[in-house]
Amino acid sequence: MITELHTEWTVQDICSGFVYNELEGKGLFGMDGKLTIQPEYQRNYIYADGKKDVAVIDSVLKGYPIGLIYFNRTENGQLEVLDGQQRITSLGRFITSRFAIKVNGMEQYFRGLSQEQQQQILNTKLLIYVCEGTEEEIKAWFKTINIVGVPLNEQEKLNAIYSGSFVTLAKEEFSNSQNSNIDKWSSYIKAVANRQEFLACALGWVSKGNIDGYMSMHRRDDNINELKTYFNSVIDWVDCVFPEVYSEMQTIEWGRLYEEHHKKPYNPKEIGVKVAELYADEYVRNKKGIFEYVLGGCVDSKLLEIRIFEERDKKTVYTKQTQEAQAKGVSNCPLCALGNDNNKTRIWKITEMDADHVTAWSKGGSTDISNCQMLCKVHNRAKGNK
Numbered sequence: 003m004i005t006e007l008h009t010e011w012t013v014q015d016i017c018s019g020f021v022y023n024e025l026e027g028k029g030l031f032g033m034d035g036k037l038t039i040q041p042e043y044q045r046n047y048i049y050a051d052g053k054k055d056v057a058v059i060d061s062v063l064k065g066y067p068i069g070l071i072y073f074n075r076t077e078n079g080q081l082e083v084l085d086g087q088q089r090i091t092s093l094g095r096f097i098t099s100r101f102a103i104k105v106n107g108m109e110q111y112f113r114g115l116s117q118e119q120q121q122q123i124l125n126t127k128l129l130i131y132v133c134e135g136t137e138e139e140i141k142a143w144f145k146t147i148n149i150v151g152v153p154l155n156e157q158e159k160l161n162a163i164y165s166g167s168f169v170t171l172a173k174e175e176f177s178n179s180q181n182s183n184i185d186k187w188s189s190y191i192k193a194v195a196n197r198q199e200f201l202a203c204a205l206g207w208v209s210k211g212n213i214d215g216y217m218s219m220h221r222r223d224d225n226i227n228e229l230k231t232y233f234n235s236v237i238d239w240v241d242c243v244f245p246e247v248y249s250e251m252q253t254i255e256w257g258r259l260y261e262e263h264h265k266k267p268y269n270p271k272e273i274g275v276k277v278a279e280l281y282a283d284e285y286v287r288n289k290k291g292i293f294e295y296v297l298g299g300c301v302d303s304k305l306l307e308i309r310i311f312e313e314r315d316k317k318t319v320y321t322k323q324t325q326e327a328q329a330k331g332v333s334n335c336p337l338c339a340l341g342n343d344n345n346k347t348r349i350w351k352i353t354e355m356d357a358d359h360v361t362a363w364s365k366g367g368s369t370d371i372s373n374c375q376m377l378c379k380v381h382n383r384a385k386g387n388k
């Protein structure tokens with residue numbers, strides 16, 4: 003790989019003919035079209051938070067260095083930004099007056115700055131390495147230099163490694179914060195579009211967790227039909243089956259639940275009533291588990307982490323049960339006492355027993371002392387959730 007250091011290019015040179023795509027939040031071109039600011043393996047612009055972008059301009063105004071910038075020279079002689087896209091986009095957006103900075107406590111856009119200040123920014127020289135090498139070399143190197151600033155997350159790294167037509171199309175759909183579907187998606191997925199989190203979710207679903215393999219396989223595809231169709235099927239299914247939206251829905255593994263349950267018929271009205279009932283049930287400690295519990299036919303109450311009995315209630319019940327059993331000469335486990343084996347008269351220690359709902363929680367039984375009995379561990383397990 004060949005590298006050459008450029009110290010003569012100014013902010014004005016780099017930002018000349020700056021093109022910014024407001025919809026996608028991308029700096030597109032600079033140097034009068036010669037520089038591609040956001041090649042497809044780059045992440046979306048995430049400096050527009052009024053802090054990082056302002057800090058870039060402050061640094062330039064104070065004469066502080068803003069760090070090394072790396073360009074890659076492509077085969078046709080064009081340049082693309084390898085590292086520095088966020089900083090260049092901040093500079094370009096500022097000198098085209100898209101955001102303001104505070105100067106002596108006053109909000110100032112570029113066009114409102116004094117001539118000297120404008121010139122100071124435009125004439126600032128940047129430190130830029132231009133590299134030439136194979137795609138593999140450049141990508142390997144890009145991964146090592148991208149350790150400054152906000153680190154790339156897993157999906158952003160995968161987008162860089164598997165860059166190509168598939169990633170470009172997938173980002174247009176899933177990483178575009180202007181996509182009008184994002185509101186709907188956000189009911190069921192906790193994600194930020196420009197950090198590639200919806201994309202990661204969609205890929206995780208369609209690939210059943212093998213995102214890496216899926217991206218590699220589809221890298222050169224000229225469409226994202228399967229990815230999009232599968233994702234929409236999952237979202238539409240959740241949307242149909244559960245008429246109400248609850249905040250816990252954002253943390254559910256919908257991809258897995260869709261695979262397990264989408265072929266069964268459900269009555270959304272009944273489901274809605276059941277879910278609301280469980281949400282109102284103070285014994286249900288794990289609200290997140292409600293959706294899977296209901297989809298599974300309200301059988302596996304372990305998912306709900308039903309409130310358990312207090313230690314002191316268990317002790318009280320154990321003592322009473324044991325005294326009565328000893329008086330009668332039978333086991334202190336009422337189910338053992340009914341049997342005919344050696345345990346019929348066995349007195350269990352409290353550590354050998356578990357608390358059980360006399361009337362099951364699912365049949366309306368409460369979790370207080372009046373509904374508590376101690377069973378030996380074997381009988382308690384056998385009784386299970388019946």
Ligand SMILES: [Zn+2]
Pocket residue numbers: 335336337338339377378379380381
């Ligand atoms: Zn027993």
